[in-house]
Amino acid sequence: MEIKVIHHIMEWNEDHSNEIKKNLADKGVTMINVMGSPGAGKTSLITALIARLREDYRIGVIEGDIAGKIDAETIASLGIPVVQLNTDGACHIEAMSIEHILPDFDLDALDLIFVENIGNLVCPAEFNIGESARLAILSIPEGDDKVAKYPLMFSTTDALALNKYDMLPYFDFDPARVENDARDVNPDVEIYPVSTRTGEGLDALVDWVKGIVRK
């Protein structure tokens, strides 16, 4: 017997994502899903943003890694509450993992959570994790063809940080091409050239974060 079902493939993840969204909204917490390749500068950028935002907001971090807790230790050394999430080989974070980990935070004592997703330009994009916004990072040494080659990540992000902008003189990287390719898949994406090393461009990105933190 054939039965019509029409069941969204990602529903098992979406249900948890929506649950998290509701929970965070009740608590007045904003969550930003930070994604990008291994080494793009996710930890560096989160650290740089924390330095510029911690006077105004109470911040927590979820560090997603396949294994280990190097990045979590970096964040913890700043005196910021951090929870390590190891995916045991999985290339992405799922909403259910976030749901399990949120009780480790005192949500009443937080305004903003950064989630550092697994270093990967493909898979994390398919999984909503209850975030308020997505921040994708592409670093100059990765090359200016990455948006065209990995469109999904860039099509689903709210903001795109072009990190390691200090390296621009040393690479054949055309920022205009990246902007054009990004707008082709995501017309409204906000693009921020930044360098966590020199601090260039970070103020504008900080303003973007402030704009989405729940009042």
Next chain:
Amino acid sequence: MHELAITQGIVNFALDEAARRGAEKVTALTVSVGALSGIVPDCIETYFALVAEGTLAEGAKLTFRRIPARVRCIDCNAESELPYFRLRCPACTSRSVELLSGREAYIESMEIEEKE
């Protein structure tokens, strides 16, 4: 690796549905996949046998219905299929397009054998 998680989601849904209807076996599944969904049918196919093994869905025939990405242009009114993931009107290159299809990712139907 994420296709494994997605395949598990598909099989779990099919098994729940089969159990709910008191079915003995899931014999076929049809999955619709849009060209822009990021879902890779070949990978799901590979994992499916592995995930379904030893369950009511073991040996089920998996069929994918691939849905092309189509846009309607706000500027020139043309309706076209997108050759790549690029939300631009292929006729006039405008970015003011409305996406008509391409993001789908759902289980459309399944076939079950009921108990006598």
